[in-house]
Amino acid sequence: MLGYAGTILYIDLTTGKSRTEKTTEETAKKYIGGIGLGMKLWLSNSKAGVDPLSPENPLVLSLGPVSGTMFPTGGNGHAFISKSPATGGVGEAVSHGTFGAELKRAGYDAIVFTGKAEKPVYLWIDDEAIQLMDASRVWGKSPGETEDAIKDEIGDYYVRVAAIGLAGEKQSKMANIINEKTRAAGRTGLGAVMGSKNLKAIAVRGTHDIKVAKGEEFMDMVKEFHERMKGPASMRYRTLGTVENLTIANDLYCMPTKNYSGSHLDKVETINADEINERFVAKIIGCNSCAMRCEHEALVREGPYKGALARIEYDNLWALGPNCGVDKLDSIIKAAELCTYYGLDATSTGVTISFLMDCHEKGILSHEELGGIDAHFGNGDAVVQLVEKIGKREGIGDLLADGAKAAAAKIGKGSTELAQHIKGLEVTGYDLRCLKTAALAAAVSFRGADHSRSGAYQLDMKGKVDRTKAEKGRGKLVKEGENMLAVIDSLIVCKNSKATYYKELADLAKLYSAVTGLDMSSAELEATGERIINLARLINIREGLTRNDDTLPWKALNQPITEDGPAKGAVVTQDELDLLLDDYYNSRGWTVEGVPPATKLQELGLAEFKSIVEGKEA
């Protein structure tokens, strides 16, 4: 069974003891790796109702069978899985870089962390040698500073590090886990889980060979995909970058502005992809094994934020920019840099700041309550100051550090209507009111508001469906997209490479077989994707989530788009949402309450978890 390292490492941070288990072929085939394997390991090692920030909540770090190979975009991924402190359901976040490849070479398919260290520690993995090291010298430092300090301490430049920043230490529910300075396992607040365990960082050096089962076939595939990645399927990532989405979304009137007050900007010339690339991008870099490099490093060259350097994608650009009414790139880049410095998910942070600005403009929070920060929409300097406050949990930042939903619960005064989140996770830069397939996808996404759990927003935006219409059939589309991305995040290959799999699951099945030597058909892989989504649903059901949680932010349900344009008047009514949910559950073979029946679990080989749905199938 090549592709897999064959070992799962268990570390009890309370006792400092570790043990290993073999990765069985059955588990490997059933859950692949990445988020699939991670969720399986989490579910099997946790108890229902566990507090996400308690020692009893396991944190799983997992790799895919492709990690560590030369397959372009596939060699470098890793995933973190746990119970999300933001949503109370399953939390997962995938990151790329080099860290995952290094960990595979060290000989592990996954690590399960349990317990809590007495004092701040970092884990040092030197192939088979596992040590918990004193992290007092790096406590309080940024992920990047931590990486440098650990490399110095160990005396090895090629050590790869994933670390939390101050936000993770202070258990902000928006905290992420950053590897190699700019790559983030960003969403669902897993940095807080790491912080709650006193685990500052994971450092790894791996020296073992990675071999694949069918060398020649594999190398032919690598060659083929190098060619494909030079072509149109990945052109956008290679050239202007994901920031190009800003213009596309804006033209379609589906770019939320000022905390969903609007969906369009008349002028985007100061923040669009051309401006970013011409005036700010200093270098485009790539992750390990990648043949379509996409990471745009934006550098501020003049003005008060001179020297700020951040990776800019549409997501952080939108969240810290148009979403806060800001149209100045220098402050957006500075705010993005600070998010990385403190280890904060930029999307959630931006949406929480826009929530605060909305509260301020509506008179819910006074200038004094904001600690003197002029939090009006459009004030980029205020966004920068607020990121700093949130990172340090200082003053108003303490109120905001757990995200928009938690902040609204504390503020009251009707502010929950302004908190743009689903299940506690803040929304992303696609206006769900006029992207109704995406609205369904976001409502049912197991990790909360997110566009990248199904990719359905692309169907809406590319005109494959009537995006303003809620109708039967969308459930099936969302289901297919979810299954595909569950496979992509389990293998792990990069979501940005999705369009290069011309034969979709058939290409990925071939890749799986070439790497592992295990037979895999596209039908089996489709079933595996379905199994993983059902597994995620089971976790959420066990942790108390129901159909009522498959909903949309208040504004998406109640406040139609007002701007003159193709999306004017668009909103998702509760009736439309119910129609979409019924259609989706039906296409999944779930009950009207969104529960997978025991027969479905049997069919998917998940019978061992059927006690979770007992009594809920009616």
Add this chain to the structure above:
Amino acid sequence: MVKIHQRKFISADPEKCVGCQVCEYACSYSHEKAFNPIKSRIRLVRVNQLANMAVTCRLCEDPACVAACPRNALSQAEDTGNIVLDKDKCNGCGWCIEACDYGAMMLHPETKVVYVCDLCKDKADGPQCVKWCPEEALTIVTSDTLAQKARISAIRKLFQEKEEKQQ
């Protein structure tokens, strides 16, 4: 001995290099049928996000590695200038590693003798890192072609600046 401006080696253009490490995988796979950077004869260095460059043997004139070897295990090939190792003589002492200014000499984790770029002399299609580099950042150069390139780009820049000033 081959003349200095005819001696070919592999050079990375830092403007084009994105730090993807595909060269390391191509090298270790073609030499050892395994994906493992520590068995690659070319290594990527990312000093920070903006500074990425792959480094390998530059086939120096009077190579320090050869001079440093106390056991005469290293020599420079007459026809190509490649650094050649006599495996039987090498005991892995590492003096050549210390002597090389570029970090191009490395100790093999299994054979325990040093290894260095051989320009894929046994491969019909030449150096595999050059072939696989997705950014076309790697090229086979001589010190002469490198100097030519630098000269031309410097002069271009000069005239460009002049034109800009005139505008």
